[in-house]
Amino acid sequence: MDGSAQAQTSGEAAATTLDVVIVGAGFAGMYMLHRMRGLGYSARVFEAGDGVGGTWYWNRYPGARVDIESQEYSYSFSEELEREWKWTERYASQPELLRYANHVADRFDLRRDIQFETRVTSAVFDEATSRWTVKTSRGDVVSARFCVMATGCLSVTKDADFEGAGAFKGKTYHTGHWPHEGVDFTGQRVAVIGTGSSAIQSIPQIAKQAAHLTVFQRTPNFSLPAHNAPIAQSTVESWLANREANRQAQRESGFGSIMMSGEERSALEVSDEERRRIYEECWAKGGFTVIGAFSDLLTSKEANDTASDFVREKIRGLVNDPAVAEKLLPWNHPIVTKRPCVDTGYFQTYNRDNVSLVDLSETPIETITAKGIKTSAQDYAFDAIVFAIGFDAMTGALGKIDIRGRGGLALKDKWADGPRTYLGLTMAGFPNMFIVTGPGSPSVLSNMVVAIEQHVDWITGCMAYLAERQAGVIEATEAAENDWVAHVNEVADTTLYPLANSWYMGANVPGKPRVFMPYIGGFSTYREKCIEVAAKDYEGFELTRA
Numbered sequence: 001m002d003g004s005a006q007a008q009t010s011g012e013a014a015a016t017t018l019d020v021v022i023v024g025a026g027f028a029g030m031y032m033l034h035r036m037r038g039l040g041y042s043a044r045v046f047e048a049g050d051g052v053g054g055t056w057y058w059n060r061y062p063g064a065r066v067d068i069e070s071q072e073y074s075y076s077f078s079e080e081l082e083r084e085w086k087w088t089e090r091y092a093s094q095p096e097l098l099r100y101a102n103h104v105a106d107r108f109d110l111r112r113d114i115q116f117e118t119r120v121t122s123a124v125f126d127e128a129t130s131r132w133t134v135k136t137s138r139g140d141v142v143s144a145r146f147c148v149m150a151t152g153c154l155s156v157t158k159d160a161d162f163e164g165a166g167a168f169k170g171k172t173y174h175t176g177h178w179p180h181e182g183v184d185f186t187g188q189r190v191a192v193i194g195t196g197s198s199a200i201q202s203i204p205q206i207a208k209q210a211a212h213l214t215v216f217q218r219t220p221n222f223s224l225p226a227h228n229a230p231i232a233q234s235t236v237e238s239w240l241a242n243r244e245a246n247r248q249a250q251r252e253s254g255f256g257s258i259m260m261s262g263e264e265r266s267a268l269e270v271s272d273e274e275r276r277r278i279y280e281e282c283w284a285k286g287g288f289t290v291i292g293a294f295s296d297l298l299t300s301k302e303a304n305d306t307a308s309d310f311v312r313e314k315i316r317g318l319v320n321d322p323a324v325a326e327k328l329l330p331w332n333h334p335i336v337t338k339r340p341c342v343d344t345g346y347f348q349t350y351n352r353d354n355v356s357l358v359d360l361s362e363t364p365i366e367t368i369t370a371k372g373i374k375t376s377a378q379d380y381a382f383d384a385i386v387f388a389i390g391f392d393a394m395t396g397a398l399g400k401i402d403i404r405g406r407g408g409l410a411l412k413d414k415w416a417d418g419p420r421t422y423l424g425l426t427m428a429g430f431p432n433m434f435i436v437t438g439p440g441s442p443s444v445l446s447n448m449v450v451a452i453e454q455h456v457d458w459i460t461g462c463m464a465y466l467a468e469r470q471a472g473v474i475e476a477t478e479a480a481e482n483d484w485v486a487h488v489n490e491v492a493d494t495t496l497y498p499l500a501n502s503w504y505m506g507a508n509v510p511g512k513p514r515v516f517m518p519y520i521g522g523f524s525t526y527r528e529k530c531i532e533v534a535a536k537d538y539e540g541f542e543l544t545r546a
């Protein structure tokens, strides 16, 4: 072990020497730190924010909540933690999720190895020493044997790059970095730009406060009702009584979630009446259950149409004004091929007198003005504008760090045509670097806490294996990476996903390569592949002594 001694590196700054640097203190970074301590490794986490929780630290907009059931979206690694923490709602709200993250940090005494308000700016591999030199915005220099990127798939917000941005004299907010003290919109004229998940969650809440809310919609979205409610004691008891089996069922499911696991049958093999009955039952249960109802909704357009039509019909039924309902209907992508949303009263919000909808496909935004927003049809005046415009997903956070592997190869050059990884965990040319839920892994297409635990456990196992073999360095081979990238693409092409202009495809960021980034082969299939690779002495990797 390296301890955390001070050592002098070539020249200027004194570098702290560690076994592991972890970037990010969301659910991934926190659990990674815990496991590193278990291995007896010295580790430090660098976190840009001033607290733990990642997504749930930054996204404090009104209405923010998880859309996987709370007990499913929680750590499984500690039975004691699971038994002592009491979720209060079926879908935990952001404040509750943040309290949970803080509880975990305190319970496992994580904070003493987390340096907050510190952004990692570069990570450079030194071939002579086989170590990573990591530098931060505060001038830290760390020499580490391993570098683990727990930087998050949705942690870099998209810029509001509208013409005239900056001209507006009122207040502007981005859902992805909401003020900690909250915002009171009472009596205000508010604009929300966007109709993705954050918008769909925040719009009903903002509408309750604002004098008037105008929603600017570029792309209508599918959304399913959460039917959120306090968690019944009987649900908690039954979950805990079957804890082991439930956790295993999550790991062996397609999306890391029991709730989303439907039966293995085609939507086309049942009668129209039976299909409708099943969809109605799922709709009444709430959450993502509708999209888990049949096994071919992702692969057959005809099957998908049955679910898409069902949800469009529901939207028509929820919105009083048929003209508004028509604008809200998502026609331009099959359900699920963009991240579906889960809401509490989203469509019904358009029945309020103080809410209006602007369809940007008819009247695009021309410019932000000092007073508000000018579309091709009209000038709107506002007191506040909320940008709910999403994230530079999956590669955004890594792209902001100057990462250089063997021969000084910059990650941004390696990924110029889209991300390339082996298993979404490692990259050829970047030895001893790991990404938690990186592109090429199920990541955002799964219950992410389950995906995070699986990755952190795999990385920890890999490090333990290296120690056992007295190998200092592990690196994916080019061949294994090429095969994996080909497989990821091949599987994506068998689905309907590439049909949508989604952030899964990088389509929401101008200039970003259009590549399907997550792995859609199924969480359980992926997990088995990772287990198999490890069992075959880390097949597809080269191991060397340092």
Ligand SMILES: Cc1cc2nc3c(=O)[nH]c(=O)nc-3n(C[C@H](O)[C@H](O)[C@H](O)COP(=O)(O)OP(=O)(O)OC[C@H]3O[C@@H](n4cnc5c(N)ncnc54)[C@H](O)[C@@H]3O)c2cc1C
Binding pocket: 023, 024, 025, 026, 027, 028, 029, 046, 047, 048, 049, 053, 054, 055, 056, 057, 059, 064, 065, 066, 067, 068, 073, 118, 119, 120, 121, 150, 151, 152, 153, 154, 155, 198, 397, 400, 401, 436, 437, 446, 447, 448, 449, 452
């Ligand atoms: C609004 C919203 C709702 C979501 N809902 C769900 C859901 O219902 N179900 C689900 O499974 N997933 C959901 N997600 C995905 C969510 O991101 C994951 O579930 C999970 O929280 C990711 O944890 P993480 O630790 O990997 O990343 P994050 O929580 O994003 O944490 C990454 C951390 O790294 C830090 N960081 C990044 N770069 C640097 C750097 N260079 N230096 C220092 N620190 C850095 C960031 O500040 C951040 O705190 C949601 C995401 C968002 C944005």
